[in-house]
Amino acid sequence: MERIPILRMGSYLLVTIQIDMQDQTALRLQEDLAASIEQNTARGVLIDVSALEMVDSFIGRMFIGISDIARILGAATVVVGIRPAVAITLVELGLPLSGVRTALNVERGMALLDKAQRGELR
Amino acid sequence: MERIPILRMGSYLLVTIQIDMQDQTALRLQEDLAASIEQNTARGVLIDVSALEMVDSFIGRMFIGISDIARILGAATVVVGIRPAVAITLVELGLPLSGVRTALNVERGMALLDKAQRGELR
Incomplete structure (x- = not known):
């Protein structure tokens, strides 16, 4: 089973999704991320999906799931690099990602996490 | 097929809707706007509808769709110039545009986008 690497950058975690995930891979990522947030006392999670050209409802719901799990563990999540077609x-x-923070690219995503950390976002 | 122009103003995009859009034109506008937000790394979209004397549920839903798509791409949307009758x-x-920011005119819409950019609005 493929496993998506989680990189640590200071108090943030960076995940770059480059493959069209199977359900098992996605569930594994959720588990790995949750464990990694705890281990690293991470404050934020940045998920880069700029390599994804398609997305289905399973992946869409996974973003929402990760975002909820991270929030419960005290970390903000920003999904970046969503392509216009995606x-x-x-x-x-019918998945407008209402509860998920998004940004155009990694740079803006980091700025958003910084803001969240300073409490400037809810 | 008619195509609605998208003007760039600094980090915002301005769309002036002057015709009663056919469905295809509206879908094309969604696609063009999404691509334009990415290309210009736009922070906000201003949709002026002061020329529209009528609106149907398709157009109403299109405002909501554009607003959701823009948000996913990291841009705020304000629809301005909605006439009282509209x-x-x-x-x-049954389309109170709950998830869509609106303002009376372009000037107020710009002010709202500025606020959103400063993080004063969610």
Whole structure:
């Protein structure tokens, strides 16, 4: 089973999703991330999906799941690099990612995490 | 097929809707806007509808869709210039545009986008 690496950057964790995930891989990622947030007392999770050209409802719900799990563990999540076509698909699937913070690229995502950490975002 | 122009103003995009859009035109606008947000790393989208005297549920839902897509791509959306009669129609159609920011005119819409960019709005 493929396993997606989780990189530590200071108090943030970076996940770069480069493959179209199977369900098992996605569930494993959720578990690994939850464990990693605890181990590293991480404050934020940055999920880069710029390599993904498609997304289905399973992946969309996974973003929401990861975001909820991270929040419960005290970390903010930002999904970055969503392509325009993927954004349209998500909305068409009825998954507008309402509870998930998003940003155009990694740089802006980091800025958003910094803001969240300073308590400037809810 | 008609195509609605998207103007760049600094880090914002301005769309002026002057025709009663056919469905295809509206879908094309969604795609063009999504691509344009990415290309210009836009922070906000201003949709001026002051020229529209009527609106149907398709257009109402399109505002919501554009707003969701833009948010996923990290940009705030403000719909400005909704006429009183159009506002009444939207509510009667059961589309109170709850998730969509609106303002009376372009000036106020810009101020709202500035606020959103400073993180004063969610």
